[in-house]
Amino acid sequence: MADAVVETDVECRISEGDYVVLKRGDVYKSVQIDKKKKVIFEKQWIFLDGAVGELYGSTFEVDAGGKLGLRKASNTGNSTETKEAGLDNRHIVDDGKSQKLTRDDIESLKEQGLKGQEIIQQLIDNSTTFRDKTEFAQEKYIKKKKKKYESHITVLKPSTRILAMMYHGREPGKVCHLRYDTLAQLLTLGNIHAGSKIIVFETCAGLVLGSVMERMGGYGSVIQMYPGRGPVRAAMESFGFPSHFHDTLHEFPLCKVNAMLSGTLNLDEKDPDGQSDGRLGEQSASSRLSSGGSKEGSSESQSMEVCTQQARAKEVVQTEKLVKIEEKRRRLAAAAALLEGRNADGLVIASRFHPCPLLLGLLKFVAPSRPFVVYCQYREPLIECYTKLREQGGAINIRLTDTWVRHYQVLPNRTHPMLLMSGGGGYVLSGITVSAETVTLGARQNAAGEPAAKRIKRDEITSTSNSSA
Amino acid sequence: MSFVKYSEFVQEGDVVIIFIGHDSMMPIKVESGAQTQTRYGAIRHSSDLIGQKFGSKVTCSKGGWVYVLHPTPELWTVNLPHRTQILYTTDIANITLMLDLKPGSIVCESGTGSGSLSHAILRTIAPSGHLHTVEFHAQRAEKAAQEFRDHKVAHMVTVRNQDVCKEGFGVVGIADAVFLDIPSPWEAITHAKRAFKRKGGRLCSFSPCIEQVQRTCEVLLDQGFQEIHTLEVLQRMHDVRSVTLPLPDFGSEEGGLDSAKMIFDPPSEEVPSSANAGYPAVICRTATPPREMAGHTGYLTFASKPRD
Structure with missing residues (x-):
């Protein structure tokens, strides 16, 4: 038991090269720990050297030079004790004169090296109205100032929860406005679990891919279908998975899906853009988010360019290219082998592409009695998916849903929903595949025809009742 | 068949889901020689189910057909025998994500209730995780344990019949996540705290009433929990x-x-x-939207237990 505790502590230490998430208040940023590298977070330059060797979950104070120092635990207590407080706000007048310190005064306090806590105390001492504010208002005032002047940063281990909230909060456009609770639905409705074979198509920077891989825990296989030249995996990289997770990840180009389905896939076929093939890795790396570890990728390609400058490097590059092409061919073959049996255990689609052709095409690779989930930021394309799927058969329990989420402020006698809430987190179409053979062969007329007839009848009834209402 | 691993064909002893039609399903335990009645007639387990591929069509004695489906925690949630009020998939999905559950997680849960959440947890933490679930109602605890055996997940779960508010989870210092769905969660917070690993973890408490949330949050704050967030999720059908x-x-x-x-x-x-x-x-x-929908299930309060 004691051994186990020590062991877990080792992996709880932050080390160089780790992908971590910085947290300040409700703001997150994903970075890779790189000594001597400047990171900008919340308009502040910081160096993460000080975090190396410390435990995950530690909170640091940022000093004037941007260096991290472990924050003393004793600071957590509320040192600014409220002595006097007003009963209500009838005497508070907003004339902009209540704070005696000017901007310049505050700046000079900062330059003197005063800590956030001390600056806030100064602000309180120099506020003419602080004492007249109600206890609640004082609390709120301190909270607001803390946010502005205290620079505490917590270093966290990445997880789906943290990264999903980070992307939704900072760069929703990069993840097709997929909200964390909607991602939660995808993973659960898709029955993503260890040991299964899951097909993923996403244009969410790799967040959906990463979250699927986290749920698989390095068991089973994931086939990432990708559009264009190469898969985008920036967010997946920032999960910082152990290397054996990457062995379970495969990729397959969308443009070869038809060939795969018709059995005409030629593995030796030269790519039209074969020249750029060797660069695939760098491309996906450099398209990483600024919040990801983008530096790593670009420095790699830089060092490669330096190589090419050298005299006999050309040959090396040539063989390297061949090796890469061969490697790519091998990976394509591996992915094709996984798809060939058409027995995937699940399908997850979350993209900016029209979901209908994606769903109908990729569903052919999924075994019967397996769940599929499709995310779309908009509702209408999923209505179309629903309609087409019902016509085509091969899927049951098809549902179009979205989720509504509301956060609460919970405080003694002041509990209420937050004043702002997310207006929408996208839509999800989910269902279960069933054996298509009976539907496509002899029984087609009965199978496809019967429920359809029923459906039309029901639609007619509902529409007449609608129009009469 | 197992709730944590897919198989291709139906076997003797499996629990399968019979999909009868729009919103009509039933679970069956497959036993050779047995029969199950549906509105389309009888299903003979030996000839109609055993050896069939999951997802295939089964013709019943009156000529109608149904589908035989591989069980999943989500199908189980809508088919399980209710012994208590249960958690549904929308909440379960968020609980799973917000508790950072993944393969290998050690989870404590109370109460077990009808096992709706338990199955979803087990699916996610398999193959190397473990669930310690505590239920104070003896018969419910026994029924749940039986279901875990039937669903071939018993090796990953320990069911304890005790009162979590008085006796805790029966384990100390091992949990990555703790989930509470009990009438007075605030009474179980100190037990929950002790169940966590030294490095801490995530806690969730599900309560239908805001007064319960209020008291729970006060105790959580008191006990040094951080990042306390309360939220509510609803699913909208279209x-x-x-x-x-x-x-x-x-x-x-x-x-x-x-x-x-x-x-x-x-x-x-x-x-x-x-x-x-x-x-x-x-x-x-x-x-x-449907004419009526679930407008409230419960408030989900999440918190992080910091390192000791």
Whole structure:
């Protein structure tokens, strides 16, 4: 038991090269720990050297030079004790004169090296109205100032929860406005679990891919279908998975899906853009988010360019290219082998592409009695998916849903929903595949025809009742 | 078949889900020689189920057909025998994500109830994780344990019949996540705290009433929990259907308004007026909300237990 505790502590230490998430208040940023590298977070330059060797979950104070120092635990207590407080706000007048310190005064306090806590105390001492504010208002005032002047940063281990909230909060456009609770639905409705074979198509920077891989825990296989030249995996990289997770990840180009389905896939076929093939890795790396570890990728390609400058490097590059092409061919073959049996255990689609052709095409690779989930930021394309799927058969329990989420402020006698809430987190179409053979062969007329007839009848009834209402 | 691992064919002893039709399903335990009655007639386990591929069509004795499905925690949630109020998939999905559950997680849960959440937890933490679930109602605890055996997940779960508020989870210092769905969660927080690993973890408490949330949050704060967040999630259904919208008739007048032309990008289907009580109409493909939906399930309070 004691051994186990020590062991877990080792992996709880932050080390160089780790992908971590910085947290300040409700703001997150994903970075890779790189000594001597400047990171900008919340308009502040910081160096993460000080975090190396410390435990995950530690909170640091940022000093004037941007260096991290472990924050003393004793600071957590509320040192600014409220002595006097007003009963209500009838005497508070907003004339902009209540704070005696000017901007310049505050700046000079900062330059003197005063800590956030001390600056806030100064602000309180120099506020003419602080004492007249109600206890609640004082609390709120301190909270607001803390946010502005205290620079505490917590270093966290990445997880789906943290990264999903980070992307939704900072760069929703990069993840097709997929909200964390909607991602939660995808993973659960898709029955993503260890040991299964899951097909993923996403244009969410790799967040959906990463979250699927986290749920698989390095068991089973994931086939990432990708559009264009190469898969985008920036967010997946920032999960910082152990290397054996990457062995379970495969990729397959969308443009070869038809060939795969018709059995005409030629593995030796030269790519039209074969020249750029060797660069695939760098491309996906450099398209990483600024919040990801983008530096790593670009420095790699830089060092490669330096190589090419050298005299006999050309040959090396040539063989390297061949090796890469061969490697790519091998990976394509591996992915094709996984798809060939058409027995995937699940399908997850979350993209900016029209979901209908994606769903109908990729569903052919999924075994019967397996769940599929499709995310779309908009509702209408999923209505179309629903309609087409019902016509085509091969899927049951098809549902179009979205989720509504509301956060609460919970405080003694002041509990209420937050004043702002997310207006929408996208839509999800989910269902279960069933054996298509009976539907496509002899029984087609009965199978496809019967429920359809029923459906039309029901639609007619509902529409007449609608129009009469 | 197992709730944590897919298989291709139905075998003796499996629990399968029979999909009868729109929103109509039932779980069956497959036993050779047994029969199950459905509204389409009987299903004979030996000939109709055993050896069949999951997802295939099964013809019942009266000629109607059903599908035999591989069980998943989500199908189980809508098919399980209710012994208590249960958690549904929308909440479960968020609980799973917000508790950072993944393969290998050690989870403590109370109460077990009807096991709806337990199955979803087990699916996610398999193959190397473990669930310690505590239920103070002896019969419910026994029923749940039996289900875990039937569903071939018993090796990953320990069911304890005790009162979590008095006796805790029966384990100390091992949990990555703790989930509470009990009437007075605030009484179990100190036990929850002790169940966590030294490095800490995530806690969730599910309560239908805001007063429960209030008291729980106070204790959580008191006990040094951080990042305390309360939220509520609801699922909205969109029923896809075609609706027929009659077009108004403004009367015939040269150069006057033509309501058919006023619809931008008119849908292709136009219904002749004879079919719709004299009015021309258009068919519109849309999705409507159900007349009634679950408006409240419970508040989810999440918190992080920091390192000791």
